[in-house]
Amino acid sequence: MRVFIERSGQWRELQAPDVSSLLVLLGLDPGTVLVVRNGSLVTVDELLEAADEVRVLSVVSGG
Amino acid sequence: MQCSRCGQKAVFDSPALCAGHFLEHVEQTVQSTIKQYSLCSKADRVCVAASGGKDSAALLFILKRSGYRVEVLAVDEGIAGYRDRTLEDLRKLCGDLQVPLRVVSFRDEVGGSLDVLAKGRHPCSVCGVFRRYLLNKYAEGFDVIATGHNLDDEAQSVLMNVIKANHTMFFRSHVRTPPAEGFIPRVKPLMFLTERQVLAYTVLRGLRIRYGECPHVPLALRARVRDVLNEYEGSDPGMKRRLVEAALHVAVQRPASLVRCGVCGQPSAHQVCRACVLKGELAGGAS
Numbered sequence: 001m002r003v004f005i006e007r008s009g010q011w012r013e014l015q016a017p018d019v020s021s022l023l024v025l026l027g028l029d030p031g032t033v034l035v036v037r038n039g040s041l042v043t044v045d046e047l048l049e050a051a052d053e054v055r056v057l058s059v060v061s062g063g
Numbered sequence: 064m065q066c067s068r069c070g071q072k073a074v075f076d077s078p079a080l081c082a083g084h085f086l087e088h089v090e091q092t093v094q095s096t097i098k099q100y101s102l103c104s105k106a107d108r109v110c111v112a113a114s115g116g117k118d119s120a121a122l123l124f125i126l127k128r129s130g131y132r133v134e135v136l137a138v139d140e141g142i143a144g145y146r147d148r149t150l151e152d153l154r155k156l157c158g159d160l161q162v163p164l165r166v167v168s169f170r171d172e173v174g175g176s177l178d179v180l181a182k183g184r185h186p187c188s189v190c191g192v193f194r195r196y197l198l199n200k201y202a203e204g205f206d207v208i209a210t211g212h213n214l215d216d217e218a219q220s221v222l223m224n225v226i227k228a229n230h231t232m233f234f235r236s237h238v239r240t241p242p243a244e245g246f247i248p249r250v251k252p253l254m255f256l257t258e259r260q261v262l263a264y265t266v267l268r269g270l271r272i273r274y275g276e277c278p279h280v281p282l283a284l285r286a287r288v289r290d291v292l293n294e295y296e297g298s299d300p301g302m303k304r305r306l307v308e309a310a311l312h313v314a315v316q317r318p319a320s321l322v323r324c325g326v327c328g329q330p331s332a333h334q335v336c337r338a339c340v341l342k343g344e345l346a347g348g349a350s
Contacts, residue, residue: 006274030076031297034263041074041082041266043064057266058274059259060289 001050007058020044022054032059075263077300082267089264093125093252100238102250107206109133110247111162112198114146115153117265117272118211122253124268126209127160136201136208138194139168141176145275152271167197173342177279180345186279189341196338199329202247207239212251215258218303219288221310226288236310243321245330257303 003014005026016022019035019042030044036055037046048054064073066081073079080088096102103109109126113119113135126133135157139146150166157164170176173193181189202208221236223229240249253261265272296302323329324336331337 029293029297031259032293034259034266036266041263043073043076043079045064057262059262060276 001052004055019046096252102239103207110202110205110208111135112210113137115149117262120270121261121264122211135164137166138197141169167201187283192337207248207250209250213253213258213261217307219285222288234315236314
């Protein structure tokens with residue numbers, strides 16, 4: 001699936017069965033991000049498919 | 064994960080709620096904070112201090128949607144590659160909501176952008192002094208200034224004041240500042256919402272918020288404190304809220320004793336306010 005990591009501004013091609021596994025793969029704390037799957041906000045137990053487009057939003061911003 | 068209220072699919076985990084109930088939860092939390100701490104009424108003129116980031120965008124959206132009389136004041140510090148983008152988003156949001164927007168800049172008011180003024184100084188200190196000065200100066204005539212501070216911001220401030228042994232500030236945590244002559248009260252309607260909840264709200268409401276982090280943040284103690292608090296919150300959920308509630312519990316809510324600055328006339332704890340002292344130092348080239 002195509003995964004956009006907002007904080008680094010990078011697209012990556014990755015495979016993971018669910019959101020929780022994807023965040024482990026990316027080394028991200030679930031408490032510091034939100035995940036949008038195909039345009040919808042989802043929780044960590046959401047199952048993922050190869051054709052999905054996933055955006056990982058960083059909670060930390062501003063300053 | 065299922066919504067704890069209706070059993071539909073949840074879109075958020077803490078608390079577990081579907082989209083509809085999550086939006087309701089956020090807006091009700093803001094309403095109950097406003098009511099419990101008497102932050103403002105529908106008759107008040109509310110100045111929303113906004114940057115265009117997620118917090119102030121959510122605050123503006125909720126207050127406008129709830130029927131408050133809001134106008135927006137933004138401070139352009141002149142942070143290249145950061146503030147120009149958030150102000151672009153803010154102009155669009157204010158246009159969409161049909162809310163008046165005023166932008167005042169460090170360049171026009173203080174004589175230079177933060178990027179220039181902060182050379183050889185701690186940028187957050189310079190920024191904080193001039194932001195507070197300009198907000199109070201240009202919000203004259205409003206009943207309150209509403210800021211987008213969230214639970215994470217407050218928990219970070221409390222811990223930073225402990226770390227720095229800044230006991231006078233530790234005892235000044237507030238949801239609404241106590242009354243003081245010439246000082247427009249500051250209110251924080253988002254104080255009991257986490258940063259993550261606020262971001263989720265903007266996503267679900269379709270507010271266009273681009274990711275951005277102030278380039279000066281990595282220099283700040285706040286960034287290190289933020290990471291530590293996030294780590295502890297992960298293993299002890301609710302810790303940030305308990306920290307903030309403890310600080311509010313011991314806070315002294317007596318009115319501040321202020322005088323008028325002898326140079327600019329703005330309210331100040333000293334004969335000459337920090338903004339005028341800093342302006343003088345910058346004009347004289349002192350560091």
